[in-house]
Amino acid sequence: MATQSRPRRLERSCAFCEDKSLKIDYKNTEQLKAYVSDYGRITPRYLNGNCARHQRMISKAIKLARFMALLPYVGSLSGDEQ
16 A cells, blocks of 8 residues: 655744844834735744744734734735735
8 A cells, every 4th residue: 555645844943942142022024014914814833934933922922913003904805906
């Protein structure tokens, strides 16, 4: 009986664990935009490569930045921008 092998998942390492000088701050919207999709959703860990600890910190920072109106809750749809 032949066994099928699963496709290997690309192992990504957490950027915040590798570079200790990087800090997660809700006021740094340029950094947080990298972890938000075009539709305004927070990207999951398996796509952005964060560890669980830093993914929780990123999520809290994004939610706080949204509350403080630094980031939008929803992204721009394809036909809305002028």
